[in-house]
């Protein structure tokens with residue numbers, strides 16, 4: 001998601017699509033911590049709760065051999 005700042009690459013975001021096709025970004029941390037807004041004002045450039053999304057590790061047997 002472009003233009004969202006940190007939220008766009010955060011593992012705690014959820015993208016919500018309305019009936020009209022509008023896309024909203026929701027912060028899942030808000031469910032358990034009131035310090036986080038449910039719908040952050042974008043873009044977010046600083047956030048203590050930010051954690052980068054990580055790519056899934058390759059399945060067993062598909063990992064590169066050590067060189």
Ligand code: SF4
Pocket residue numbers: 006007010011012013026027028029036037040044047048049050051
């Ligand atoms: S934890 Fe911070 S960066 Fe991550 S989705 Fe929530 S507000 Fe955005």
